[in-house]
Amino acid sequence: MKLCIVRHAIAADPVEGQRDSARPLTSAGQRKFAAAAKGLARLEVRFDVVLHSPLLRAVETADLLRELVDDELRVTGLLSRAPTKGLLDALDADRMALVGHEPYVSELVAWLVTGDRQLARAFPFKKGGVALLEGAPKPGEMFLTGFLSPAQLRAIGKKR
Amino acid sequence: MLRASAPSDWIAADPWRETLVERIEIARAGRDSEGVHGLRVACARLDVFLRFLGWRALRDDLRWLRRAASNVRDFDVLLERELPASFRAQLEAAREPAQRAFAQVLDDERCEALLAALENVPTTTRKRAMLATQRLRERLVERGERAERAEGAVDELHALRRALRRLRYAYEWLGSDSKTVRRLQDELGALNDAVIALEHLGASEEHPDAAEFRAQLESDVARRARASLEAWQDSRNAILEEPV
Structure with missing residues (x-):
């Protein structure tokens, strides 16, 4: 399968009395990730399914990928916690994107590529950054085919 | 003039999210088939x-939940009618797996995540909602014109019914109501009930005692499709002239 793992875009700082789960993307976060999504489109990346965490910043980030989705967007609590076998079992389409949070997205990449989730630090995501993987969605059985910052994706999106 | 600064100019999803949570509890307890219907309505309004x-x-998730509820609700609506015995027996047998599938959906992690995500949905302004409502009305007119060109084909009338439902709920979010829209929705809803009954009835050989019932349903579908199309043509201008 082809898997695209995404860290949510730039979110607002918490304000007093606000739940962490209710922090939205900033205007810049929205704008920059929308441009990054154009970069993915230019790379001809498409998804059957986008799975995303229920936290608002991930919901809004996933929504910015909507033009690249052929089947559906699906919310899951499995992406707002450390990756589990349950998450791997949910990878049931050929082309998927997962939108989640640090440190879990780095752990997931480390787990899928090396089999060792303790190597998460070797795969640091910027906000709005993307890892592209291919292979069977099992620990140690995927290949990392791309690891792009949002700035790189925006540049690709702008390229004539 | 529209202003977005006064509190009343903001609209929040909370009331219908709370209703959805209540209806899920009712449906989960299996206390009341209206709970299933209420859940569908809450999903459609939140959509x-x-x-x-x-x-x-989140709209795909709401649709997933609504579809599972609709599979059960369709049986409940049908079973309220007088039916040929073999058809009733088939529906009663088929309702059980639909109910089990629905219970699984309610207990699914996705349902819990959906409710968590809906808790964080931002408010919107009345102005933005009004603009979206105008687009829904334009979409309704497109659907109506397609139904007219298709001379009342059932599929096109089905799409018209869905577009109409969206417009009605949009009006309701804005605190307004339209008798014209509700009347038309009732007409199209009756057509949909007859179509669903016919679909479930399936092939004739399965229900030798249902020949008369089938003929009545087929006639119902044809008559209600004509009536729905006429009702649309009669109400089109009134809907377009209604202030949003």
Whole structure:
């Protein structure tokens, strides 16, 4: 399968009395990730399914990928916690994107590529950054085919 | 003039999110088939709210939940009618797996995540909601014109019914109501009930005692499709002239 793992875009700082789960993307976060999504489109990346965490910043980030989705967007609590076998079992389409949070997205990449989730630090995501993987969605059985910052994706999106 | 500064100019999803949570509890307890219907309505209203925000996210999840509820509700509506014995027996047998599948959906992690995500949905302004409502009305007119060109084909009338439902809920989010829209929705809803009954009835050889019932349903579908199309043509201008 082809898997695209995404860290949510730039979110607002918490304000007093606000739940962490209710922090939205900033205007810049929205704008920059929308441009990054154009970069993915230019790379001809498409998804059957986008799975995303229920936290608002991930919901809004996933929504910015909507033009690249052929089947559906699906919310899951499995992406707002450390990756589990349950998450791997949910990878049931050929082309998927997962939108989640640090440190879990780095752990997931480390787990899928090396089999060792303790190597998460070797795969640091910027906000709005993307890892592209291919292979069977099992620990140690995927290949990392791309690891792009949002700035790189925006540049690709702008390229004539 | 529209202003977005006064508190009343903001619309929040909370009331219908809370209703959805209540209806899920009722449906989970299996206490009341109206709970299933209420759940569908809450999903459809929240779908319209997310359209106000311009989102696709969470709408696919609401549709997934609504579809599972509809599979059960369709049986409940049908079983309220007088039916040929063999058809009733088939429906009663088929309702059980639909109910089990629905219970699984309610207990699914996705349902819990959906409710958590809906808790964080931002408010929207009345102005934005009104603009989205105008687009829903334009979409309704397109659907109506397609139904006219298709001379009342059932599929096109089905799409018209859905577009109408969205417009009605959009009006309701804005605190307004339209008798014209509700009347037309009732007409199209009756057509839909007859179509669903016919679909479930399936092949004739399965129900030798249902020949008369089938003929009545087929005639119902044809008559209600004509009536629905006429009702649309009669109400089109009134709907377009209604202030949003």
